[in-house]
Amino acid sequence: DAGITQSPRYKITETGRQVTLMCHQTWSHSYMFWYRQDLGHGLRLIYYSAAADITDKGEVSDGYVVSRSKTENFPLTLESATRSQTSVYFCASSRQNQFRDTQYFGPGTRLTVL
C-alpha cells in the first residue's frame, strides 16, 4: 500500500523558472491538499481539491497553480519561482472533508529557489 507519495523529494531551482511538484495517492481519496511548511509559521494551506476538476485557494495561494484531472494526482506548479517560495511542501489527502475525516500527509518536497 503506497499511500501518498511526492516527487521530487528535493529540488533546487532558480528564480523565474517554472517548477512542478507531484503528488500521488493510491487510496482514491476525494480530497487533496497542498501545504507549505516554514520555520515560525507551521503549515499553511496553499490549495485544496474536493474532487477531480474541483480546486480552491487556500491561505497562501499567490504564485501557485494546481490542477486535478485525475482523482489520484494533484500537481502543484510554481509558475515563476521566487526565493520566498523556498519551503517544504506537503501534500495530504482525506476520504471526506475534514468535518468527518483525518488528513494523511506525504513525505514532503524540500524546494530551494536560488
Add this chain to the structure above:
Amino acid sequence: AQSVSQHNHHVILSEAASLELGCNYSYGGTVNLFWYVQYPGQHLQLLLKYFSGDPLVKGIKGFEAEFIKSKFSFNLRKPSVQWSDTAEYFCAVTPRGSGGGADGLTFGKGTHLIIQP
C-alpha cells in the same frame, strides 16, 4: 477565520518526565481538533484527534489530549516521555459545520520537543 496558538516553541525534558504541550484555538463555532507529530526527517503523522464525544482522547504511543471547550484548549499530555518522542508537534483545527467545502487544517507554529537521555 480560525487560528491556533501553541505557547511553547521549544521544550526540553529528561526521559521519564511528564509532558504537557499547550494548544489554544480561536474560532466561534464547533471544531475538529488534531495533534500531529513530525519526527526528524519524516512526514507528519496523526497522534490523535477529537471530533465529538468524550473530551479526553487517547492516541498512539501513550499520548492523550483533553478538549476543554470553555477554555478553547486542546492540550497534549504524556505521563512519561522517552528519547524517541523527540520531534516537532503540531496542533491543528478545522471548523465543523454547515459552511461546506474542505478548507484545510489551520496549524499552530509547532513545538519542538527535545528529550534528553
